[in-house]
Amino acid sequence: xxxxxxxxxDSPITVTLTRRGFVKMGGALFVSLSIPAGLSLHAAEGPTSxxxxxxxxxxxxHSDNTILARTGRTETGTGMSAYYAQTIAEELCVxxxxxxxxxxxTDRTPDGGxxxxxxxxxxxxxxxxAYTHQALLGLAATQLGVPVSKLTVxxxxxxxxxxxxxxxxxxxxxxxxxxxxxxxxxAKVDPSSxxxxxxxxLDGFTVTGDPPTKPVSQYKVIGTSYPMPGIPxxxxxxxxxxxxxxxxxxxxxxxxxxxxxxSTLISVGALDKKQYPTAQVVTKGNxxxxxxxxxxxxxxxxxxxxxxxxxxxxxxxxxxDNLTKAIRDYKWGAPSQSKGNxxxxxxxxxxxxxxxxxxxxxxxxxxxxxxxxxAVADVRSDGSVIVWTHSAQLQGLRAQIANTLSISTDKVVVxxxxxxxxxxxxxxxxxxxxxxxxxxxxxxxKPVRVQxxxxxxxxxxxxxxxxVLDLKAxxxxxxxxxxxxxASYTPHQSDARLLGAILAGMPCCLPRPGSWVATESPFxxxxxxxxxxxxxxxxxxxxxxxxxxxxxxxxxxxxTPGQRQQNFAVEGLMNEAAASAxxxxxxxxxxxxxxxxxxxxxxxxxxAAGWEPRPSPHxxxxxxxxxxxxxxxxxxxxxNNAYWxxxxxxxxxxxxxxxxxTKFAIGVDCGKIINPRQLDRCMKSGVVMGLSEAxxxxxxxxxxxxxxxxxxxxxxxxxxETPEIKVVQISRDDKGFGGGSEAANALGPPAVAAxxxxxxxxxxxxxxxxxxxxxxxxxxxxxTP
Amino acid sequence: MANERTLSVNGAKQVVSAAPETPLLFVLRNELKLTGPxxxxxxxxxxxxxxxxxxxxxxxCITPISYAVGKQVTTIExxxxxxxxxxxxSAADAAKTLHPIQQAWxxxxxxxxxYCQSGMMIAAVELLAKNPNPxxxxxKDAFTNKPPSPHLCRCGTYSAIIEAxxxxxxxxxx
Numbered sequence: 001x002x003x004x005x006x007x008x009x010d011s012p013i014t015v016t017l018t019r020r021g022f023v024k025m026g027g028a029l030f031v032s033l034s035i036p037a038g039l040s041l042h043a044a045e046g047p048t049s050x051x052x053x054x055x056x057x058x059x060x061x062h063s064d065n066t067i068l069a070r071t072g073r074t075e076t077g078t079g080m081s082a083y084y085a086q087t088i089a090e091e092l093c094v095x096x097x098x099x100x101x102x103x104x105x106t107d108r109t110p111d112g113g114x115x116x117x118x119x120x121x122x123x124x125x126x127x128x129x130a131y132t133h134q135a136l137l138g139l140a141a142t143q144l145g146v147p148v149s150k151l152t153v154x155x156x157x158x159x160x161x162x163x164x165x166x167x168x169x170x171x172x173x174x175x176x177x178x179x180x181x182x183x184x185x186x187a188k189v190d191p192s193s194x195x196x197x198x199x200x201x202l203d204g205f206t207v208t209g210d211p212p213t214k215p216v217s218q219y220k221v222i223g224t225s226y227p228m229p230g231i232p233x234x235x236x237x238x239x240x241x242x243x244x245x246x247x248x249x250x251x252x253x254x255x256x257x258x259x260x261x262x263s264t265l266i267s268v269g270a271l272d273k274k275q276y277p278t279a280q281v282v283t284k285g286n287x288x289x290x291x292x293x294x295x296x297x298x299x300x301x302x303x304x305x306x307x308x309x310x311x312x313x314x315x316x317x318x319x320x321d322n323l324t325k326a327i328r329d330y331k332w333g334a335p336s337q338s339k340g341n342x343x344x345x346x347x348x349x350x351x352x353x354x355x356x357x358x359x360x361x362x363x364x365x366x367x368x369x370x371x372x373x374x375a376v377a378d379v380r381s382d383g384s385v386i387v388w389t390h391s392a393q394l395q396g397l398r399a400q401i402a403n404t405l406s407i408s409t410d411k412v413v414v415x416x417x418x419x420x421x422x423x424x425x426x427x428x429x430x431x432x433x434x435x436x437x438x439x440x441x442x443x444x445x446k447p448v449r450v451q452x453x454x455x456x457x458x459x460x461x462x463x464x465x466x467x468v469l470d471l472k473a474x475x476x477x478x479x480x481x482x483x484x485x486x487a488s489y490t491p492h493q494s495d496a497r498l499l500g501a502i503l504a505g506m507p508c509c510l511p512r513p514g515s516w517v518a519t520e521s522p523f524x525x526x527x528x529x530x531x532x533x534x535x536x537x538x539x540x541x542x543x544x545x546x547x548x549x550x551x552x553x554x555x556x557x558x559x560t561p562g563q564r565q566q567n568f569a570v571e572g573l574m575n576e577a578a579a580s581a582x583x584x585x586x587x588x589x590x591x592x593x594x595x596x597x598x599x600x601x602x603x604x605x606x607x608a609a610g611w612e613p614r615p616s617p618h619x620x621x622x623x624x625x626x627x628x629x630x631x632x633x634x635x636x637x638x639x640n641n642a643y644w645x646x647x648x649x650x651x652x653x654x655x656x657x658x659x660x661x662t663k664f665a666i667g668v669d670c671g672k673i674i675n676p677r678q679l680d681r682c683m684k685s686g687v688v689m690g691l692s693e694a695x696x697x698x699x700x701x702x703x704x705x706x707x708x709x710x711x712x713x714x715x716x717x718x719x720x721e722t723p724e725i726k727v728v729q730i731s732r733d734d735k736g737f738g739g740g741s742e743a744a745n746a747l748g749p750p751a752v753a754a755x756x757x758x759x760x761x762x763x764x765x766x767x768x769x770x771x772x773x774x775x776x777x778x779x780x781x782x783x784t785p
Numbered sequence: 786m787a788n789e790r791t792l793s794v795n796g797a798k799q800v801v802s803a804a805p806e807t808p809l810l811f812v813l814r815n816e817l818k819l820t821g822p823x824x825x826x827x828x829x830x831x832x833x834x835x836x837x838x839x840x841x842x843x844x845x846c847i848t849p850i851s852y853a854v855g856k857q858v859t860t861i862e863x864x865x866x867x868x869x870x871x872x873x874x875s876a877a878d879a880a881k882t883l884h885p886i887q888q889a890w891x892x893x894x895x896x897x898x899x900y901c902q903s904g905m906m907i908a909a910v911e912l913l914a915k916n917p918n919p920x921x922x923x924x925k926d927a928f929t930n931k932p933p934s935p936h937l938c939r940c941g942t943y944s945a946i947i948e949a950x951x952x953x954x955x956x957x958x959x
Contacts, residue, residue, distance in 0.1 A: 234902060236865075236887060237903070294815075296803070296807045370825050370898075681897070684941070685942055685944075687941070688944075689940075719935065720926065
């Protein structure tokens with residue numbers, strides 16, 4: 001049977017259903033990738049499967065009416081495993097409960113792709129399911145003797161002409177194959193990759209063609225609050241997490257890291273074999289580890305060895321107190337990326353009667369998972385490698401491991417299991433304990449489990465880089481912004497190298513420093529389209545201390561990367577401009593935008609927050625005194641076809657610098673809402689992460705090492721500090737799907753800064769708003785008349 | 786063996802062999818394969834490893850195994866049996882029940898990554914045993930200010946936890 005559909009270039013795409021054979025028991029329809037011509041699975045990129053001739057199927061319809069779906073993308077905690085099941089169920093007209101998912105594993109899933117790229121992953125599985133639906137309708141039409149146009153499907157039963165047959169009955173006794181057309185490539189290490197992370201093919205395969213899909217108006221499953229499938233097992237202790245993997249003969253490893261971020265090894269400390277009889281020390285380059293079959297013995301022995309291990313002295317960091325100066329002192333060349341019209345913007349700025357300018361600063365912050373990263377690896381005598389991880393980019397990680405060990409990607413299998421959230425840290429396939437584990441397994445000939453400590457994770461993992469941003473705007477006599485210019489300066493933020501490989505001196509991918517205009521990108525539309533002219537420039541520099549043996553403070557993306565930081569400054573200046581114009585901050589924004597979706601969500605969120613229009617600061621604003629003073633502030637973010645609004649209400653105690661967020665309203669229009677309940681919890685939790693960044697988070701370092709290495713030094717928001725959160729959702733049937741989780745964390749910092757100005761009359765142009773910073777800021781402002 | 790000790794874990798006697806200073810967490814996970822409690826900070830700063838010791842929450846990452854001898858250790862794997870005993874459920878009913886805290890955690894869809902949630906549920910069980918009807922402020926206080934440290938969640942599920950504790954409180958009074 002052949003199905004033909006049309007793609008955008010009008011060339012027919014052929015999907016072929018063939019019968020592989022008959023079986024006595026069961027039966028199934030296997031839906032697999034039809035690899036594009038010219039892409040050999042035997043090429044250096046390597047195949048997905050252990051057996052290069054067999055690709056794992058994407059979808060299977062079984063004779064018992066159950067469905068198995070596989071995707072290389074994983075569940076990161078935001079409910080995507082529910083959404084994938086809902087999407088497949090919708091197109092196939094089945095209940096989502098009948099679908100089970102295999103996630104991540106490079107040998108058991110066909111497609112690759114980043115877990116954070118949910119919308120692309122969803123578009124893929126929708127097409128897979130739609131092609132499969134068409135194939136099943138074709139089978140049913142033959143079986144029932146009823147044309148496809150007369151068939152309907154409900155709950156996996158195809159009906160027409162007074163007859164019906166289930167999907168299971170359609171495949172009973174047969175092995176059917178359906179090949180799905182795809183484009184794309186395998187992930188591989190590639191220094192010339194346009195993203196600058198040193199890897200190519202991280203998006204995996206994309207399904208081509210346009211099979212008929214169900215109209216949104218007929219949706220029955222999408223738009224309902226189907227629960228996240230993995231939750232019951234997590235609640236009862238049945239889930240097998242990455243940290244629960246045990247293998248016969250496995251050694252537990254603890255790493256002994258250099259004394260400073262740039263030290264190199266002089267001599268390894270002594271191991272007391274009487275006290276630690278089963279422990280052994282393994283070194284390669286600057287990679288030092290202590291291993292034992294007994295985890296507690298490995299911990300004790302590692303601490304003992306670390307105490308007498310000698311490292312060179314090193315002091316190549318500027319210190320976090322001098323961070324802005326260090327960034328300012330860098331010899332910046334041309335911007336990495338520029339959007340807008342420089343000549344026009346500069347002409348308007350020069351000719352304007354009124355301009356305003358401000359500098360905004362954000363410190364280094366980090367992903368800071370509750371569970372420090374770990375990995376288990378088994379490098380076998382036949383040269384094959386298997387790694388267990390919770391990475392969100394399994395194929396990219398696989399390519400990196402093969403590159404580090406200088407072996408074919410064919411030899412590497414990476415399996416996914418749950419573990420602590422990572423918030424973008426592994427989106428490029430890097431920055432976990434995987435390299436440590438494979439190197440130690442290769443050196444010992446045994447399976448090795450590497451568990452990083454919290455101190456290690458908070459000192460040695462990659463970081464979300466600091467930003468310094470210079471903004472300038474020209475205003476007309478009515479206070480309307482007529483030109484807008486921003487320049488952002490930031491260290492590297494795409495360094496996905498694996499720490500273990502760097503320290504061991506083994507091959508790594510080669511990221512290139514750079515930055516991008518995140519407020520106006522494929523992910524985000526520029527919101528203020530009634531500003532007549534604008535210029536946005538993004539300048540990138542290498543990691544701080546990039547030349548050191550560890551690569552320095554390795555900058556990496558973190559949830560809402562680039563846009564989170566750049567939007568803090570854009571929204572800061574828009575709030576300052578609104579104040580300068582004496583305008584209500586919401587009305588001021590509406591005056592600068594045309595998109596009705598943004599206006600609608602602004603109004604809806606304002607209503608939920610009980611917003612009374614007036615300019616900031618509040619007439620009772622105060623910057624001194626021991627009684628608390630309240631304020632409210634607003635910001636927007638537009639990202640990934642989603643329109644976000646955040647409104648913070650805060651209480652500031654000027655004398656102590658304490659800032660408490662008392663209420664937060666968050667609104668989103670992300671097109672058609674897939675799952676209101678999961679969206680609700682993603683929005684609320686995003687608020688928590690954003691407020692944590694606004695109020696508390698900062699990676700601190702002296703001239704040689706990171707100093708914020710436990711939870712009393714790298715502070716994150718607690719339950720008591722979490723405000724009452726109101727959620728507003730607008731679902732639209734005619735606007736496609738949008739990113740409903742990611743950008744929720746970008747609202748906290750600008751909304752809190754705006755509320756701080758409302759309460760005190762003082763602009764807070766840096767975060768976090770710690771008591772120390774707030775008291776310093778208010779005292780300085782109190783001295784100025 | 787010199788290092789053999791008998792523990793009472795989730796209602797069962799368990800003989801384990803471990804040095805007396807070994808943290809309870811590693812014995813539960815590596816010897817008894819009870820993987821509900823997980824290693825977070827390793828220094829009692831986060832709560833991911835929490836278990837109940839005679840009904841009191843302790844951080845298993847810093848609690849020496851010698852301290853647990855003679856006390857009842859409860860992990861999330863043992864919570865259904867705790868509830869079944871409190872309610873005097875039959876063996877058949879006990880086998881298919883969940884502790885109301887666990888059911889509330891499912892009903893409120895609390896976990897995101899879920900790494901911290903075993904400890905969060907243990908803290909909730911202890912809280913409701915002492916205060917069957919806590920206010921929002923009391924829940925926040927218990928999860929934040931009770932020594933040795935706040936219970937931390939990086940995914941940001943605090944609002945869902947508060948709602949789940951209140952839901953469980955209602956269920957346990959019914």
